[in-house]
Every structure is written in C-alpha cells, then in structure tokens.
Amino acid sequence: MKNLTQEELATYEWQLDVPEHGEAGQERLKNSTVLVSRCGGLGSVVAYELAAAGVGTLILAHAGNVKHSDLNRQLLMTHDWLGKPRVESAERRLKELNPRLNIISVPENINETNAERLVGMADVIVDAAPLFEERFLMNREAVKQNKPLVDCAMYELEAQITTIVPGETACLSCLYPEHPVAWKRRFPVFGAVSGTVACLGAMEAIKLISGFGESLKNRLLTMDMRTMDVNIINIKQRKECVVCGN
Amino acid sequence: MITIKLRFTAQLKDQVGLATDTVLVNETDTLQDLLSHLVEKYGNDFGTILFDENENYRHSNLIVINQIQENYEDDITLVDGMEVTLMSPISGG
Numbered sequence: 139m140k141n142l143t144q145e146e147l148a149t150y151e152w153q154l155d156v157p158e159h160g161e162a163g164q165e166r167l168k169n170s171t172v173l174v175s176r177c178g179g180l181g182s183v184v185a186y187e188l189a190a191a192g193v194g195t196l197i198l199a200h201a202g203n204v205k206h207s208d209l210n211r212q213l214l215m216t217h218d219w220l221g222k223p224r225v226e227s228a229e230r231r232l233k234e235l236n237p238r239l240n241i242i243s244v245p246e247n248i249n250e251t252n253a254e255r256l257v258g259m260a261d262v263i264v265d266a267a268p269l270f271e272e273r274f275l276m277n278r279e280a281v282k283q284n285k286p287l288v289d290c291a292m293y294e295l296e297a298q299i300t301t302i303v304p305g306e307t308a309c310l311s312c313l314y315p316e317h318p319v320a321w322k323r324r325f326p327v328f329g330a331v332s333g334t335v336a337c338l339g340a341m342e343a344i345k346l347i348s349g350f351g352e353s354l355k356n357r358l359l360t361m362d363m364r365t366m367d368v369n370i371i372n373i374k375q376r377k378e379c380v381v382c383g384n
Numbered sequence: 385m386i387t388i389k390l391r392f393t394a395q396l397k398d399q400v401g402l403a404t405d406t407v408l409v410n411e412t413d414t415l416q417d418l419l420s421h422l423v424e425k426y427g428n429d430f431g432t433i434l435f436d437e438n439e440n441y442r443h444s445n446l447i448v449i450n451q452i453q454e455n456y457e458d459d460i461t462l463v464d465g466m467e468v469t470l471m472s473p474i475s476g477g
Binding site for chain 1: 393394395396399403432433442443444446448451452453455469471472473474475476477
C-alpha cells in the first residue's frame, strides 16, 4: 500500500475532510485500479472525475480515432486530435490534470479476447460502453471474477445508473436478459446528459473504493433531465439469469 | 373501470410519442391484459418492441410499478391510480 505524498495531501485537502473518507480512503483510491470502457460521453467524464479524485490507475479501453461527432460529449477528445487515436487524446488530457495518474491505454473496445484480462486487472469496472455486446461481456466477467461494476446509461435527456456487486445484487443480464431489439447504435443525447450520469458513476466508484456511503445496490437511479424527475427503482435478481443465477 | 397512469422511457417513449399517458381498464384486468391493451392502443411498432413474433414478452423491457420492478409473469392486481412505467434498455456511448 503506497502512502500519500505531501503533494497529494495538498491536492486532495478538500475531499480529505469528507466524513468516513479521510486519508485512509484517499490511500485506497491511490492504490486502486478502475477499468473505464469506453471513454466516450460517459467514460470521458468518469475518467476525468476519477483522475481528479486521485484514483491511482485507470485502464482506458476505447478503439478508433477522434471524429467531429465525438466532440459534443466526449470531453477527453479535442479538436486538435481529430483523426488520431482516442485513447491518446484521453491520456493526454488526463495527464494534464493529474500527472501522477498511471494510465493503461488499450486502443480496443471490450471484446471476447480482452474482457477477462482487463476486468481481472481492475478493482472496479465502470461500464460506459454503447454496445450491449460489450456491456454483457464486462458484466459476465465482473460476476465471474467477483468485481463490482457501475453501469451507466443514457438516451436523449434520460439517464440511468446502477451498481452491480456480484453475490449481492442483480446483474446486467438480470436487468436485460435478452438482446434489446429497439436499441440503435446512434441515439440522441447532449453532452450535459452523459456528463451528469458520468459524475454519478464516478461517485459510485469512489464510494466503492474508499468504503463509505450506500451504493446503488439493487437500485436503478433514473433521471429525466427534460422534467428533472429523479426516481429510484428497486430492481430484482432473476433466479434463471444465465450469468449470476442459480 | 379504473385509471392507470403510464410512463414510457427511451425508444418506447419515442414510439408512443408521449412520456406519460393514462388508460382506463377493467377492475379485473391483469398486468398481461394491460400490456395487450397498450399494444392495441399504440400499434404494431410499439407491440414489436414489447413482444416477439410468438407473442412472448421481451423481458429486457423493464416493467416498473410504483417504483418496483415487476416481471411480466407476476400476478399483479391493478388498482385505480397505479403508475406503470415501461422502460426500454439504454446504454452508453
């Protein structure tokens, strides 16, 4: 366990005063590894908040190069990096904020080949991926390897988030046992929506690592930013779930 | 007759064209009756999100009643003023 340096004590001064967090919680953040996949509208802001909070290592999995259509919400992607790898843009921006951060950049999306290894390297997984294939893979590996997973989602002005703790909660396949038919790869959204749910996701990861507060276990938080309605829905494990069921 | 408050999210909301609505049903109707009635009310495109070609419910659409997730097969007694939310799956990006 690495101790906090004088520079880190100064940097995190304001959050060290958060009750039940303190220096012990900050040291747990410093010694933790979080997998964020992908670093799009959600994952960019998750990674940025975790870098700001002092998480020691981030694994960033995201394929492809920066495109114009990334720039309304993917806040780690910049105009001057158009056409260049997204993970490089993300790494550059995160290092500007926190040069102490250890980043493992993976220029691939989560797939059958890398899912087991990348989930195995992390203490916490934040699922910010668009494709349900990737989301189900991360969920399967998180359950198999007993790793908590924060699941973030958005659509238009709607946001959803839940925290999956294997053995204690419903998993993503309990929630969505079949491949969604109506979901489409491109969907309407503002960056402020992805940023909002991403901050909630980062806070869930921080609480899990530091060990304070109550996570969204078996609870799905939903927000409609068109009306600013916020709801908490009690969700259920499915006994017949192919991933976590009996 | 009793009144059921309806809420829709994501693609189901897009299909209905409304985030909220109300519907009158018989006091003896079940949750399954309600969903069949909604398919008649909102049309086939809405129906194909909820049910497959064999009329089996697609369980990835969440059914939430008064803030609690319920399963399509559950024996639910509909009561006047009950709020039923139908949510289609969403993701990141």
